[in-house]
Amino acid sequence: MTAINMNNEMFEQFGDGDKPVLVDYWAPWCGYCRRISAAYDKIAEEYSDIIVAGKINIDENPQLAEAEQIEVIPTLVLYKRGKAIDSIVAPESKGVIDRFLKEALEK
Amino acid sequence: MNENHIYDIIIVGGGPGGYTAALYGARAGLDIIVLEKLSAGGQMALTHRIDNYPGFEDGIDGFSLGEKMQKQAELFGSKSEYAEAVRMDLNANPKMIETDTGVFYGKTVVIATGANPRELGIARESELIGRGVAYCAACDGMFYKDKTVAVVGGGNSAAADALLLSRIAKKVIIVHRRDTLRATKIYHEPLMNTENVEFRWNSTVAELLHEDRLTGVRLKDVVTGEKSMVQCDGLFVSVGRKPATELLNGQLELDHSGYIIAGETTQTNIPGVYAVGDVRTKLFRQVVTAVADGAMAAYMAEEYLAGDVW
Numbered sequence: 522m523t524a525i526n527m528n529n530e531m532f533e534q535f536g537d538g539d540k541p542v543l544v545d546y547w548a549p550w551c552g553y554c555r556r557i558s559a560a561y562d563k564i565a566e567e568y569s570d571i572i573v574a575g576k577i578n579i580d581e582n583p584q585l586a587e588a589e590q591i592e593v594i595p596t597l598v599l600y601k602r603g604k605a606i607d608s609i610v611a612p613e614s615k616g617v618i619d620r621f622l623k624e625a626l627e628k
Numbered sequence: 629m630n631e632n633h634i635y636d637i638i639i640v641g642g643g644p645g646g647y648t649a650a651l652y653g654a655r656a657g658l659d660i661i662v663l664e665k666l667s668a669g670g671q672m673a674l675t676h677r678i679d680n681y682p683g684f685e686d687g688i689d690g691f692s693l694g695e696k697m698q699k700q701a702e703l704f705g706s707k708s709e710y711a712e713a714v715r716m717d718l719n720a721n722p723k724m725i726e727t728d729t730g731v732f733y734g735k736t737v738v739i740a741t742g743a744n745p746r747e748l749g750i751a752r753e754s755e756l757i758g759r760g761v762a763y764c765a766a767c768d769g770m771f772y773k774d775k776t777v778a779v780v781g782g783g784n785s786a787a788a789d790a791l792l793l794s795r796i797a798k799k800v801i802i803v804h805r806r807d808t809l810r811a812t813k814i815y816h817e818p819l820m821n822t823e824n825v826e827f828r829w830n831s832t833v834a835e836l837l838h839e840d841r842l843t844g845v846r847l848k849d850v851v852t853g854e855k856s857m858v859q860c861d862g863l864f865v866s867v868g869r870k871p872a873t874e875l876l877n878g879q880l881e882l883d884h885s886g887y888i889i890a891g892e893t894t895q896t897n898i899p900g901v902y903a904v905g906d907v908r909t910k911l912f913r914q915v916v917t918a919v920a921d922g923a924m925a926a927y928m929a930e931e932y933l934a935g936d937v938w
Contacts (some may be wrong), residue, residue, distance in 0.1 A: 533645040552674045553767045555691050556667045560710060591769065593758040610758045614665035616728035 524565040529573040529585050535573050536603035541626060543568075544598050545576045546591045553611055554595040560615035561597075568622065572599075599625040631731055634722045635661050638734035639928050641715050641872075642698060643670025643903030644915045646740030648922025649929075650701035655870045656930050661734075662701070663727060664710035669694020671906070672871075672915055676766055681915050693915070713741075718879045718901050736900040736929040739880070739888060740922070743869035743906040743913075748780065751835050754933045760842020762864050765789035769864075772797045777862035778845060779803065780833055786866035787811035787819060793864065800860060803828045805850055812831070836863070871907045883909050894925040900906075900932050 524545060525606035527535070535542045545561050547554035551616065579594060581584035589605070598608040599622065609626040612618045637653050639646045642664030653660045668671060672690030677685045698708060711727035722733040745763040747753055753761055762768040765779075769792055777797045779790045782804035788811075794800045802809075802819070806828045811814060816821075819825055828847060834855060835846035845858040871887045873880070881889045881897045888903035890896050896903050904921035906913045 548770075551767060552676065552691065553764070556669070556673050559667055563710065578899060593768065614712045614713045614728075616665065619728075 523562040524574040524576045527577050529582055531583075532575070532577065532585060533603070535575065536600055538573070542600045543570045543572050543574045543604075543622065544600065546579050546586060546589070546594050546596045547576055547599070548578060548580045550580075551594050557595055557612060557618070559575055560618060563615065564622065566620050571626070572622075597621065598628075633733065635659050635732065635734040636933055637661075637736045637738055637926070638663065638723070638725055638732050639738040640716075640725060641670065641738055641740035641742055641905075641907075642668045643694070643706065643740055643742050643905055643918065644672060645918035645922040645925075646670070646738065647694070647697035647701045647706075647740075648801055648835075648919040649738045649902075649904060649925045650706035650922075651697070651704060652923045652926030653929060654701055654704035654706040656926065658926075658933070659932065660706040661732060662698075662706060662708045663711045663713060663725065663732065664708060664927060665710070666710075667694070668698035670740075671744075673848075674764055674766060678915060684936075686736070690915075691812060702923065713875055716875055716879065718898050723900065736932060738894075738920075738925045738929065739876075739896075739901065739903045739907055740905050740920075741872040741875075741907050743871045745865065746868045746870045748833055748865055750833060750836060750865065752838060756836055756842050759840065760838065760860075760862050761836070763866070765792050765864050768862075769793050769796050772862045773913075774798045775861040776859065777802070777864060778833075778858060778860045779864045779866060781866035781868070782809045782811060783866070783868065784811045785816065787815035787867050789864050790825060791815065791818060791822070794819075794825050797824070799824050799826065801826045801828060801833050801847075801860065803847060803858075805830065807831050811848060832938060833863070865904075870907070873907060891930055892924065892929075894921050895928060900929070902928055 599606045609621045637660045639662045649719050672876045675690035677687040715726040717724040725732045761825045776799045778801040780803045810833035830851045831847040834848040837844040890903040890906045890908040894902040902925035904925045905918035
C-alpha cells in the first residue's frame with residue numbers, strides 16, 4: 522500500500538482515529554521530495570498495520586502547511602490523536618526514516 | 629534476505645556509476661546487488677535538467693534518468709536493496725558490507741558512493757540547515773521568494789544557483805573569496821547583467837547571525853581583514869563537493885582531498901575492489917564519465933572472478 526494523498530478534511534478525519542498518522546509534506550517542484558517518495562511508500566507499506574501514512578501537497582493545502590508550521594520540505598511529521606509528536610526534515614536515507622518513526626512511536 | 633548469500637558483486641551506491649556497473653555485470657550473468665540508501669540517481673537526482681547526457685536531445689531530469697538506469701539494470705537481473713552501509717571489511721574473504729538492514733557478502737565490491745556538498749565548517753551551520761542555511765538552490769530556492777539570499781562560492785554550481793535564485797529572490801548577494809568567478813565564461817555575463825545580483829569579492833563567511841533562524845552573515849575581507857555585516861534570509865552554500873569515503877576507514881588509499889585513488893581501470897589498492905564515478909580520482913566528474921567507470925568496473929570484476937582467486 523502506498524501513502525495516501527490527503528487534503529485538509531482527510532487529515533482531520535484520520536487525526537481523530539486511533540492509529541498514529543505519519544505525514545510527508547511535499548510539493549511537485551521539490552526534487553528532494555521526489556527522491557524520498559519511493560522509500561516513503563515502502564515505509565507506508567511496512568508500517569501499514571500500525572500507522573496511517575499520508576502525503577500532503579503544500580501547494581494545494583497552503584493553510585494546512587502554514588497551520589502546521591511547515592517551513593521546509595520534505596518534512597515528515599508523526600501525529601498521535603491530531604497532536605504532532607515529532608518531525609524530521611529531509612531524511613537522508615530510508616534507514617533514517619525508519620529510526621525516526623520507531624523512536625517517535627515510542628513517545 | 630539470506631545473510632549467508634555471497635554475491636559476485638556488491639555495488640555500494642545507486643548513482644549512474646553504480647547502476648551501469650550493475651547493468652554490465654548483470655548482462656555478463658553475474659549475481660549483483662546494489663545497496664542504495666534512498667533512491668537511484670545519486671547527485672544527479674536533484675538536477676532538474678541534464679542536457680549533456682547523449683541520446684536525450686530534449687534533455688532529461690536527473691531523477692528520471694536515475695530511475696531508468698535502475699530499471700534497465702534490474703531488467704537484466706540486478707537486485708536493489710534499501711540499505712545504508714555503516715561498516716565495510718574489504719580485505720575479508722568474502723568481502724563484507726554491514727548496513728542498517730543487515731550484512732551483505734560479496735566476492736567483489738564496487739564503491740559508487742559519490743560525493744556530497746561541502747560544508748563551510750563554521751559554527752551553528754548544521755543547526756541552521758532548513759532555517760536559512762541551504763545547499764541546494766533548486767530544492768529550497770522557492771522558500772525565498774521576494775527575500776534576500778546570499779550564495780557562497782564562485783564555481784559553476786554557485787553561479788548556476790545564483791542565476792536561479794535571482795529569478796525567485798528579491799536580491800542575491802554572491803560571496804566569493806577571490807576577485808573573480810571561477811565559473812566558466814557562459815555564466816559571467818548573465819550574472820553581471822542581472823539587476824538584483826550583487827557581488828562581495830575577496831570575502832569569506834566568518835559568522836552566521838541568527839535568532840530562531842538565519843538573519844544575516846558576518847563577512848571577512850580576505851585582503852584587508854575587515855569585517856562587515858550583511859542581512860539575508862537565506863545562505864546557499866555552494867563551495868564544492870566532498871567524496872563519501874568516511875566509511876572506508878583507511879582500507880583504501882585516498883588522495884589528499886579524500887578521493888579513492890583509482891585510474892581508468894577503476895582498480896583500487898585492494899584486489900577485487902573498484903571505485904567508480906565521483907568518488908574516485910579523476911579530472912572530469914560527469915554523468916558520462918561515471919557510467920564509463922561503471923562499465924569498466926564490471927569488466928574488471930568479471931576478469932577477477934574468472935581468475936583463480938574464486
